[in-house]
Amino acid sequence: MSSQGAALQNYNNELVKCTSVLVFLLLFFLKYLNLGIEDLCAKRDELQRQILIEEEDKHKLENEIRLASEKLAKINENLAKKITARTEFDRTISETESAYMKILESSQTLLNVRLILIQFFFFFFIFSSLFLFVKVLKRESHSLRTKVDD
Numbered sequence: 001m002s003s004q005g006a007a008l009q010n011y012n013n014e015l016v017k018c019t020s021v022l023v024f025l026l027l028f029f030l031k032y033l034n035l036g037i038e039d040l041c042a043k044r045d046e047l048q049r050q051i052l053i054e055e056e057d058k059h060k061l062e063n064e065i066r067l068a069s070e071k072l073a074k075i076n077e078n079l080a081k082k083i084t085a086r087t088e089f090d091r092t093i094s095e096t097e098s099a100y101m102k103i104l105e106s107s108q109t110l111l112n113v114r115l116i117l118i119q120f121f122f123f124f125f126i127f128s129s130l131f132l133f134v135k136v137l138k139r140e141s142h143s144l145r146t147k148v149d150d
Helices: 002-149
Strands: none
Touching: none
């Protein structure tokens, strides 16, 4: 039994050595695994930091887009009003120019009629004066003849 006891003791010693090696390997593996987890956590934290920065940039851009869209809508609204006003100006100018041309044509016609009337009255005056002059001449001539005959 003593040989069996020695074998068992020897087996126990070998088992303790193997267990120690296994515990050492397990501890080494756990330490290595822990370093890997810490590395992954650090990478995750860095990635989270970058995500936060990009989300903040995204929110800023979305706000700028919203503001730009509002500004664009306001500009489009003002532009539409101004284009409508310009169209009204164009229509008013066109109507005014048309009325002006009609007035100008009417004025030219009146001027021509006036000139014709002036010419008519001028010739009427001249002919009337001549007629009266001839009448007066005849009368005076007749009067002179009568005096000469007397």
